[in-house]
Amino acid sequence: MTSTASHTVSSHAPGGASNVLTIGESRAHCAHCNMREICLPAGLAATEIEDLHAILGKRVKVHRGEALYRAGAPFAALYAVRIGSLKTVVLSDDGREQVMGYHLPGDLVGLDGMGTHRHESAVTALEDSECCVIPIGHLETMERLMPTLQHNLHRIFGREINIDHGMLLLLGSMHAEERLVAFLVNLSARYKARGYSATEFVLRMTREEIGSYLGLKLETVSRLFSKFHDEGLVQVQGRGIKIIDMPRLRLLVNRRS
Amino acid sequence: MTSTASHTVSSHAPGGASNVLTIGESRAHCAHCNMREICLPAGLAATEIEDLHAILGKRVKVHRGEALYRAGAPFAALYAVRIGSLKTVVLSDDGREQVMGYHLPGDLVGLDGMGTHRHESAVTALEDSECCVIPIGHLETMERLMPTLQHNLHRIFGREINIDHGMLLLLGSMHAEERLVAFLVNLSARYKARGYSATEFVLRMTREEIGSYLGLKLETVSRLFSKFHDEGLVQVQGRGIKIIDMPRLRLLVNRRS
DNA sequence: CGCGCCGTTGATATTATTCAAGACCAGTGG
DNA sequence: CCACTGGTCTTGAATAATATCAACGGCGCG
Secondary structure, eight states: OOOOOSSOOOSSOSSTTSOOSOTTSSOOOGGGOTTTTTSTTTTOOHHHHHHHHHHOOOEEEEOTTOEEEOTTOBOOEEEEEEESOEEEEEEOTTSOEEEEEEEOTTOEEOGGGTTTSBOSSEEEESSSEEEEEEEHHHHHHHHHHOHHHHHHHHHHHHHHHHHHHHHHHHHHHOOHHHHHHHHHHHHHHHHHHTTSOSSEEEOOSOHHHHHHHHTOOHHHHHHHHHHHHHTTSEEEETTEEEESOHHHHHHHHTOOO | OOTTGGGOOOOOOSSOOOSEEEEOSOOOOGGGOTTTTTSTTTTOOHHHHHHHHHHOOOEEEEOTTOEEEOTTOBOOEEEEEEESOEEEEEEOTTSOEEEEEEEOTTOEEOGGGTTTSBOSSEEEESSSEEEEEEEHHHHHHHHHHOHHHHHHHHHHHHHHHHHHHHHHHHHHHOOHHHHHHHHHHHHHHHHHHTTSOSSEEEOOSOHHHHHHHHTOOHHHHHHHHHHHHHTTSEEEETTEEEESOHHHHHHHHTOOO
């Protein structure tokens, strides 16, 4: 992980001249991070953000396909996604793989380790990504000193639970079509909240991963995309998505039976 | 576990008003509660448990079929189940109901309110039940003063997330049969952890509720119970369950497609 | 260029749902 | 005591939804 990577990825890094050495060089600059409003420091005063910086570890870069952490790894930190996207995956005993989360910049990952102090699932980069490391020991200390941070953390835990409940509702009570629509609508909202286009985005998961995430087979996902495309709801070109008729999409999520 | 109800509530006056009845007398006695080892105070020193008592609200009694809280209610407290059993339910926009949790004594419920400060789901008693109330404001204060409590809470949050992930795995990748077996095996383990029989227990949910919980229809649940019964895996008599062949059950959970 | 992964599409099989009928059971009132 | 009632549970047959199997096209990459 401390591997001083051979090349810089930096789609964001200003000025090429800046340190090629390591991403750890600069601690995360929450104050200037685009995601500060939806990430951990949301609502913190400037001075508090400084305090928070004091406990941040170095950032880590995760190449596409590589793991931020694997199932069974000791729980040492939470991670805030800064750039890129990642998936949370669990492997059942018999080798079946299930995608349980799809994480965009600003999301906090790693919470699955809090219960047992070991990560129960693995997190893998879907593209070259970068995460801020928040060592858990330091975080707990800081939390005791900063009620706002404590509160933020609780909010984030709660949000995580709500997200999971949303997925339970999706998997437990929706048809294939509704699931995929809900997935698209949800993604749209999340991209919008992050300042990206709500109508045009690129999926970072294969059909198989999307299927696993939604409890469907990859063929079903593919067929549905084609269907939506034909019906003029969404333009689909491989992983490129352009939402054409959002109102009608929303109707589809809650159709009866 | 018929918890010495020496101080049970004086049956309230007729003309019942609120569905939730607070118990005036005794604060919860964690120190003597059968569930202390799996509940919030697990691992706390005796003096710490006393401190924890200081912030506990009154206990509440919830009659079968009534709500501990409803969706949309302001988030004011967490609740520890003391006696009985409850379900967590969400109602989707179009009126579909989905059971998302089945709670036994020792479980902490109400965490779904942490994200937005409103409960996103409702919790309803499946039988006459009793919960300890832990006001959230007091809890956050206490948490700052007691690292052990803070840590316990984090563990519980994490456990909750792991439980949800388990359900996601179940709903996302298991067949009907596997789901129902996993449900039984899980229940068995939870009853065992609480000092009850691991092989004989009574379901507190209807077939429909179980189906909702597992993403199946009630008829499917019924058929599968009959099938398991015929195969000598489980004796099923209405809601009475007696596990006959646990090893074979375990095999069924992870059968390859 | 050829190879491997990914995505699409069709035909078929399987699984679970839906619709329907009736049994069971506890509680209620005549 | 019995019949009645409403909710729950079981079971069967028909149906719909999704998975599976299979073939092929495309794209990126070494």
